[in-house]
Amino acid sequence: QLPGTQSVLPVNTVxxxxxxxxxxxxxxxxxxxxx
Structure with missing residues (x-):
């Protein structure tokens, strides 16, 4: 997994x-x- 995948913004926020x-x-x- 790529680093920072746990802190990805929700799709609705993006x-x-x-x-x-x-x-x-x-x-x-x-x-x-x-x-």
Whole structure:
């Protein structure tokens, strides 16, 4: 096993961290379209 496998972040946590920038991008994109 690779070192540090016991401290791997949960999949949902990784997905949330990856999703935050996408959500922010979509919000700003929608605001720009409204302007």
């Amino acid at each position: 997905a949330a961290l990856m999703g935050i920038p996408v959500i922010i991008y979509v919000i700003f994109k929608n605001r720009a379209d409204d302007l």
